[in-house]
Every structure is written in C-alpha cells, then in structure tokens.
Amino acid sequence: MEYDVIIAGASFAGLAVAAQLRGKRVLVLDRKPIGTGQTSACGTLVSTLRALQLEEAILQVHDQLVVHTPGRTYVYPMPEPFCTFDYPKLCHLLWEQGDAEFVQVPALGLEGQHVLTPKGAYRGRVIVDASGWRAALGASLRPELVRRDRLNFGLETTLVYQDDGLHFWYDPRGLLPMGVTWVFPIGRFSRIGVGSYLGDTRLIRTLDRFLDDLGLQRDGIHGGYFPYELRDPVVDDLLLVGDAAGQCLALTGEGIRPALFFGTHLGRLIRDALDGNLPLDYVKTQYRELVLARKAGYDLLTRLQRLLPRMPMPVVQSLLALVRQPPILQRAMRRYIRAFALPHPEEYIRHHASRSPYTAGWESGNGAALPPSASFPSHQSEDVRG
Ligand SMILES: Cc1cc2nc3c(=O)[nH]c(=O)nc-3n(C[C@H](O)[C@H](O)[C@H](O)COP(=O)(O)OP(=O)(O)OC[C@H]3O[C@@H](n4cnc5c(N)ncnc54)[C@H](O)[C@@H]3O)c2cc1C
Numbered sequence: 001m002e003y004d005v006i007i008a009g010a011s012f013a014g015l016a017v018a019a020q021l022r023g024k025r026v027l028v029l030d031r032k033p034i035g036t037g038q039t040s041a042c043g044t045l046v047s048t049l050r051a052l053q054l055e056e057a058i059l060q061v062h063d064q065l066v067v068h069t070p071g072r073t074y075v076y077p078m079p080e081p082f083c084t085f086d087y088p089k090l091c092h093l094l095w096e097q098g099d100a101e102f103v104q105v106p107a108l109g110l111e112g113q114h115v116l117t118p119k120g121a122y123r124g125r126v127i128v129d130a131s132g133w134r135a136a137l138g139a140s141l142r143p144e145l146v147r148r149d150r151l152n153f154g155l156e157t158t159l160v161y162q163d164d165g166l167h168f169w170y171d172p173r174g175l176l177p178m179g180v181t182w183v184f185p186i187g188r189f190s191r192i193g194v195g196s197y198l199g200d201t202r203l204i205r206t207l208d209r210f211l212d213d214l215g216l217q218r219d220g221i222h223g224g225y226f227p228y229e230l231r232d233p234v235v236d237d238l239l240l241v242g243d244a245a246g247q248c249l250a251l252t253g254e255g256i257r258p259a260l261f262f263g264t265h266l267g268r269l270i271r272d273a274l275d276g277n278l279p280l281d282y283v284k285t286q287y288r289e290l291v292l293a294r295k296a297g298y299d300l301l302t303r304l305q306r307l308l309p310r311m312p313m314p315v316v317q318s319l320l321a322l323v324r325q326p327p328i329l330q331r332a333m334r335r336y337i338r339a340f341a342l343p344h345p346e347e348y349i350r351h352h353a354s355r356s357p358y359t360a361g362w363e364s365g366n367g368a369a370l371p372p373s374a375s376f377p378s379h380q381s382e383d384v385r386g
Contacts, residue, residue, distance in 0.1 A: 003027045004274050006115050006124030007100070008107035008137055010034045011091065012259035013242025014130030016052070019097035020267025024274055026100035027122055029107050029115065034095055035088035039224040041156060041184040041191040042090075043166055044256045046081045049090075051342035052260060053097070057090035058083045059186040064165040067320055070174065070313065074320045075165075079333050082166055084186045107131060109140035110238065126270050126280065128239045130263065133225045135244040138235050145231050148199070150246070152179075152253060155203045155223035156193030159216050163190060169210070170316070176203075178309045181210045192216070195253055197305055199225065226255055228305060230298050233262075233291045234284045241266050245291070249298065251305040261340040265290055297339055 003025045007014045010030035018028050030037070043062075049055050061083045065076040095102075105117040107129075114121040115137065129137040139146045167183040175181055179196040192214070194207045204221070211218055226243060228250035233240050241247070241262050248255030269283045278286075308316060323329055 001025075001123075003101075003122065003124040005126045005128065005270055006122055007128045007130055008115060009130035009132060009242070009244065010095070010102065011037060011130070011132065011242070012094075012256050013244070013247075013263040014128065015091060015094040015098075016260045016263025017128050017130060017241060017267040017270070018100045019052075019094050020264060020271050021274075022097070022099050024271065026098065027124065028100045028102050029105055029117065029122070030102070031104070031106040033104055034102065035091035038087040039222055040087075040154075040226075040256065041182065041193055042085050042087050042186075042256070043082055043184045044085070044254070044260075045337060046083045047337075048257050048260055048340070048342060049083065049085065052094070052264065054085075054090055054093050057085040057087075057093055059086055060084050062165050062185070066165045066167045068167065068169045068171075069317055069320065070171055072317055072320075074324055076324060076329060076333075079330055080337055084166075084184050084191070086186075107136050110137050113237075126239070126273075126283070127237070128241060128266065128270075129244045130241050130259075131244050133227050133243045133248075135231070135240060137238055138231070138240045138244055141235050141238060145235065147229070150227055150229040151199040151225040152195055152197055152228050152248075152250075153199045153201050153203065153223070153225050154193055154195035154253065155207055155221050156191050157207065157211070157218045157221050158186075158189055158191050159211075159219055160188060161185070161190040161192065161214070161216060162188060172309055172313070175210055176206050179206075181206075183214075193223065197228075197309060226253055228253075228302055230291065230295055232288075234288050237284070239266060239270075239284070239287060247291070250302040251308070252301065257340045261342055262287075262291065264342060294339055297335075 005021055005024060005026045007017055007028045010028050014028060018026055046061060049058060061081050063078055063081050065078060067074045105119045107115050107117055109116045114123050115127060129135055133151060135146050163183060163185040169181040176194060178198045181194045184191045192211065194203050194210055196203060208218055226248045227246040229246050231246035233245040242259035243255055247258040247262055266287055269286055272278050273280045273283045323332060
C-alpha cells in the first residue's frame with residue numbers, strides 16, 4: 001500500500017504533523033509506543049497548548065520565571081503563563097486529533113520514496129523525519145546533517161517537591177561551568193534537571209550535588225541530547241521537523257513549542273498539497289521559508305548561549321537586572337512568544353477562508369521577510385566548543 005504521508009517519530013513534531021492530516025492515508029512509525037519516550041521537563045506556553053486544544057494535559061500553570069545566581073535571584077513575571085504538562089497525555093490527545101496508522105518500528109533509512117525498517121519498506125508520496133536529534137532519515141541521506149558539536153545535553157529526575165514558577169540556577173563556578181540546572185514544578189512533584197551547553201553527558205554527579213543542595217535524592221533519570229543550531233529542514237524530497245531539523249532553541253533549550261509550531265504548519269502545508277491546492281514542490285519552498293524567517297532569532301540565542309557562560313558573573317547579573325525592567329521584559333518576551341504563536345483553530349479557518357492558501361496563518365509573530373543572505377549552515381563552520 002502506498003501512503004500519502006509517512007512520518008518517522010511520534011513525539012511533539014511528528015504527532016503535530018499527523019494531527020493536521022485527518023482523512024489522508026498517513027503512517028506514523030516510532031521505535032517506542034506513543035507517549036512513552038519522555039526526555040524533557042515538558043514546560044511550554046499555555047497559549048500553545050490552548051491553540052492546539054491540548055490544555056487537558058496541563059499539570060501546573062506558572063506565571064513567573066525565576067533565575068538564581070550566586071547571591072542574587074531575579075524574578076520575571078510572564079506576560080503569558082507557562083505550564084508544565086503530562087507527556088503521555090499530551091501525546092495521546094495529539095494522536096487522537098489525527099487518524100493515522102501506527103507501526104512500532106525504527107525507521108532505518110530511505111530508498112527513493114521507501115522508508116526502510118526491520119519490518120520491511122513502506123512507500124509514501126511525502127516523507128517526514130520527526131525522529132528527534134538523530135534525524136534517522138535525514139542523516140541517512142546526508143550524514144553531516146547531525147553535528148555532534150551542535151548538541152546540548154540534559155538529565156532529569158522527578159521527585160516530590162512543590163514550588164511555583166519555572167526556576168533556573170546559573171552558577172558557572174559552582175555546579176556547572178557551561179550549563180544550567182532547573183526545577184519545573186508539576187503539582188506535588190517537580191522535574192529537576194541539569195543541562196550542559198557543551199553536550200557533556202557526564203552529568204549525574206552534578207545532578208546529585210544539585211539535589212543535595214535542595215535536600216533531595218535522585219529517583220530515576222531521563223534526558224538526552226537537544227540540538228542548538230538549525231539544520232536544513234528539506235533534504236532532497238525529505239521534510240525534517242522538530243529536533244530532527246535542529247529547531248530546539250539554544251540557551252533556553254525550548255524545543256516543544258517550535259516542534260508543535262513547525263509540525264502544525266508543515267502538516268497544513270502537506271494537507272493543502274494533497275488537496276491539490278498547491279504543488280507538492282511548493283511545500284518544500286514554503287516550509288523552508290517559514291523556518292528561515294525565524295533564523296535570525298535562532299542565531300541570536302546561539303550566540304548568547306556561547307557568550308553568557310563566558311562573561312564575568314557581575315556582567316551577567318547586570319544583564320539579568322536590565323532584562324527585568326518592565327518595558328524591556330515585555331518587549332523581549334512578546335517577541336520570543338510571538339515567534340512561534342499558533343492561531344486558535346477558528347482564527348486559522350477565518351484566515352484560511354479569506355487568504356491565499358499559500359500563506360494563510362503563517363504570518364504570526366515575527367514572520368519577517370527573509371534576509372537575502374539567510375541560509376542554513378554549510379556544516380563546515382568553526383567548532384565552538386571549549
Ligand atoms: C532534559 C531535557 C529537558 C527538556 N526540557 C524542555 C522543556 O521543558 N521545554 C521544552 O520546550 N523543551 C525541552 N527540552 C527539549 C525538547 O524535549 C525537544 O526539543 C523536543 O522533545 C523535540 O521534539 P521532537 O518531536 O522533535 O523530538 P523528540 O521528542 O525527541 O521525539 C522523537 C521521536 O522519534 C522517535 N524516534 C527516534 N529514532 C527513531 C527512528 N529511527 N525511527 C522511528 N522513530 C524514532 C523517538 O522514539 C521519539 O518518539 C528538553 C530536552 C531535554 C533533553
């Protein structure tokens with residue numbers, strides 16, 4: 001059987017694509033059952049989940065972000081609330097929005113329009129790689145797509161610990177030279193973690209020391225790599241989305257909102273093409289432009305991730321105090337939030353009815369015009385480690 005669309009990866013990005021393709025012949029492949037592969041603290045904006053009708057998965061709402069540095073704490077009231085959510089529940093809610101077929105099997109590579117797996121080859125007209133940072137399909141076509149030196153790494157444990165707000169600790173001379181630790185509360189429990197901007201995987205001792213400071217002891221761990229540099233989201237005819245396309249943001253490590261944002265838009269584009277409203281080739285162009293329009297923001301965060309940990313603490317603290325000024329905070333947060341704002345379904349339908357199908361609903365936030373020189377990394381650029 002030939003599928004209209006085959007999606008490798010059934011987490012945020014892959015499920016967001018599938019949710020937009022109800023009524024089409026869609027196959028989703030994942031090496032694990034849906035909702036069982038949580039790697040993250042699952043913190044995101046309430047408005048993102050509301051726009052996708054996923055609010056039922058919310059565990060706790062947070063109105064403030066708190067940054068702890070040695071001797072000083074900075075509290076940032078959020079213009080829009082963040083939340084922490086239940087990963088399996090969110091995955092199942094998103095899955096139910098589509099009507100795809102699911103096969104639990106790893107995607108190993110591509111041969112033309114066939115996705116190769118240990119259970120045989122599956123043929124699709126459109127193929128999407130949403131398999132996370134490894135980009136299982138993209139890397140099989142272009143191995144240099146996945147740069148090991150462009151990956152952050154994080155580890156977490158979930159413990160009984162109650163708090164309000166999303167908390168980050170930044171203490172380069174104490175706990176971790178190039179990274180942060182965090183506490184993301186989820187009701188009676190919290191997800192407590194540590195992340196390295198050098199992609200260092202030896203973090204268990206750091207996590208234990210951090211827990212020790214909080215008077216806690218580790219109980220299980222999860223985590224993994226998350227990329228901090230955009231990759232080309234189109235490789236030949238393959239479309240990549242979420243961490244597979246390097247869409248996780250540097251510095252903040254926020255990858256869920258981009259995965260849901262780009263996944264939703266990519267799904268809508270593919271649906272338009274399958275409905276005959278635009279040529280399939282146009283999906284590639286439009287999708288690449290949607291990503292490139294946000295590249296300047298991505299690059300800024302990558303630069304900040306490299307710079308901030310190298311700055312003397314008093315300079316970092318001055319910057320943290322400056323950003324707390326209400327006009328600056330409001331402006332910065334508004335831009336950060338709008339870059340991946342999803343319209344509510346009714347709004348989308350309204351736009352869609354009145355505008356060209358090629359652009360409907362894509363101008364959210366800072367969807368700025370493409371800078372003429374914007375392009376994806378050549379994969380030959382300098383190594384930034386150390
Ligand atoms: C410790 C940690 C904490 C984090 N906290 C946050 C946070 O609070 N907020 C936030 O926004 N971001 C956070 N992130 C980043 C966020 O988790 C990722 O950016 C996000 O999960 C990306 O979603 P995705 O769907 O692209 O990929 P993933 O969520 O990684 O999903 C990839 C899917 O593909 C499947 N897969 C892998 N290989 C194959 C294959 N060969 N064939 C088929 N399927 C395959 C996997 O099983 C998985 O289901 C965190 C990351 C880490 C590591």
